[in-house]
Amino acid sequence: MNQMEVSFSAILDNENFARTTVATFLTPLNPTIDEIIEWKTIVSEAVSNAIIHGYNQNSECFVVIKMKIEGRQIQLTVQDYGKGIENLEEVKTPFYTTAKDLEHAGMGLTIIETLADRLEIESVINIGTKLIITKNLKDHDTI
Ligand SMILES: Nc1ncnc2c1ncn2[C@@H]1O[C@H](COP(=O)(O)OP(=O)(O)O)[C@@H](O)[C@H]1O
Numbered sequence: 001m002n003q004m005e006v007s008f009s010a011i012l013d014n015e016n017f018a019r020t021t022v023a024t025f026l027t028p029l030n031p032t033i034d035e036i037i038e039w040k041t042i043v044s045e046a047v048s049n050a051i052i053h054g055y056n057q058n059s060e061c062f063v064v065i066k067m068k069i070e071g072r073q074i075q076l077t078v079q080d081y082g083k084g085i086e087n088l089e090e091v092k093t094p095f096y097t098t099a100k101d102l103e104h105a106g107m108g109l110t111i112i113e114t115l116a117d118r119l120e121i122e123s124v125i126n127i128g129t130k131l132i133i134t135k136n137l138k139d140h141d142t143i
């Protein structure tokens with residue numbers, strides 16, 4: 001078992017820090033390029049949601065990411081203590097968004113759900129939102 005926890009300010013400049021940190025933590029497991037790209041995409045979507053929707057880009061707030069590795073099973077949690085999700089049943093629906101501009105196509109959570117083995121969302125209004133994402137790395141010996 002190997003674990004890490006990182007906390008950073010809710011500014012979009014830190015999205016790349018989060019992506020790179022997660023990818024680096026996975027490096028000893030020798031992931032494929034495709035797996036690295038998938039994890040980076042998952043982190044981008046989850047962290048940008050926390051920063052934009054959770055915190056409205058308030059730099060005084062913090063996003064927390066935690067990772068747990070057991071064998072080749074990876075669990076990532078992305079947590080904010082922001083505004084929370086009102087329609088928890090609807091948010092995973094493709095194209096559902098509360099930010100109706102061109103940059104927000106409403107596909108972030110759908111993309112995470114597609115790339116991950118499992119996506120759980122826990123959210124309470126004005127308490128915050130936690131995404132629990134699990135995804136196994138391929139076993140290279142069996143390829
Ligand atoms: N961390 C969060 N805090 C509050 N609301 C969120 C959070 N993540 C997602 N949401 C809500 O879920 C909706 C869908 O998210 P997503 O699928 O990533 O689409 P988009 O970010 O393009 O709107 C968002 O528009 C927002 O209303």
Ligand SMILES: [Mg+2]
Pocket residue numbers: 045048049107108109
């Ligand atoms: Mg999004």
